Amino acid sequence: MDTKTIEIEGKTIxxxxxxxCQEYDLPREKLNIEIISEGSSGFLGLVGSKKACxxxxxxxxxxxxxxxxxxxxxxxxxAAQSEKADVPRTEEIKESLAAKAKEKLDGxxxxxxxxxxxxxxxxxxxxxxxxxxxxxxxxxxxGGQTLDALQYIVNxxxxxxGKGRKRIILDTEDYRKRREKTLIALAEKLGEKVKxxxxxxxxxxMNAHDRRIIHLALQDDKQLTTKSRGEGAFRKIIIVPxxxx
Amino acid sequence: xKDLVKYMAQALVDNPDDVDVxxxxxxxxxxxxxxxAKEDLGKxxxxxxKTAKAMRTILSAASSKLHKRAVLEIIE
Numbered sequence: 249m250d251t252k253t254i255e256i257e258g259k260t261i262x263x264x265x266x267x268x269c270q271e272y273d274l275p276r277e278k279l280n281i282e283i284i285s286e287g288s289s290g291f292l293g294l295v296g297s298k299k300a301c302x303x304x305x306x307x308x309x310x311x312x313x314x315x316x317x318x319x320x321x322x323x324x325x326x327a328a329q330s331e332k333a334d335v336p337r338t339e340e341i342k343e344s345l346a347a348k349a350k351e352k353l354d355g356x357x358x359x360x361x362x363x364x365x366x367x368x369x370x371x372x373x374x375x376x377x378x379x380x381x382x383x384x385x386x387x388x389x390x391g392g393q394t395l396d397a398l399q400y401i402v403n404x405x406x407x408x409x410g411k412g413r414k415r416i417i418l419d420t421e422d423y424r425k426r427r428e429k430t431l432i433a434l435a436e437k438l439g440e441k442v443k444x445x446x447x448x449x450x451x452x453x454m455n456a457h458d459r460r461i462i463h464l465a466l467q468d469d470k471q472l473t474t475k476s477r478g479e480g481a482f483r484k485i486i487i488v489p490x491x492x493x
Numbered sequence: 494x495k496d497l498v499k500y501m502a503q504a505l506v507d508n509p510d511d512v513d514v515x516x517x518x519x520x521x522x523x524x525x526x527x528x529x530a531k532e533d534l535g536k537x538x539x540x541x542x543k544t545a546k547a548m549r550t551i552l553s554a555a556s557s558k559l560h561k562r563a564v565l566e567i568i569e
Contacts, residue, residue, distance in 0.1 A: 352504055355500050355504075356497065356500060356501060356551065359496045359497035359500050359555070360497055360551065360554065360555035360558070361555060361558055361559070362555075362558070386554055386557070386558060387554070389550065389554055393550050394550055394551065394554040396547075396550075397546070397547035397548070397550035397551050397554075398547075398551060400543065400544070400547045401501055401504070401505070401544070401547050401548065401551065404504075404505055404539075404544060405501075405504035405505055408505075480541050481541070481543075
């Protein structure tokens, strides 16, 4: 496999990553991305703007499996699957991983007094556990916090021994899809506001998954750029009008 | 509740036998005390308390169903 490394500059890190993906003609998940410098738009987007710089190389198969993929990747599903067909041993580990994850989730739900059936769906990169809810929303919690907490614990508990990791996604009552729609609508609404007022708008702090949806929703809009500020749980998106070049 | 915390903690740590959970039951609020092996302390707390926070969220959801409150204390 080609293991050459290239350095790419972009307006933002997302921008640079996208360029890298185009360069290799591979999805982001298949690339090893190392951030050299984080770009900044400088003071009020006027002075001292700095370009983001990343170093990208193609990920080997082993690495792909060890690092949890950032996101579901339906688009590359078939390609990834044919690759994995050569390594049946790891496939076995993954099968048991799905069973282990389901068992952990069943155990937690039972002890929460929410004994709902769980359905397992598996793709080459993710395990999706769908909980058949009763529509009460108790499992989802405010802003999805209960569902996210369960997902986090099940991920931690199931991926404890590093090999054959897979990302586990929990869903109930189609919440993930509904949430995505809400976030895209929010992104578009705020995007319009930014265009109208020509002033940056900050979105509430969000987790990585939610931020990604917003970034993706606005990435094709040439009049806007999005970036993330802050650390850890306080990381939030800022939507700024693109500078005229 | 006690069972829930114990199950979650045992799933996370390397030494499940050393997980000890006790519950102080109050009228409205229960306090659940979790003790784990010293080397597993980081596992139940997590990066910036993320795991502990997740466990507390799940615990609140479970206890709100019973119209009660529960507080999780991790004892060093």
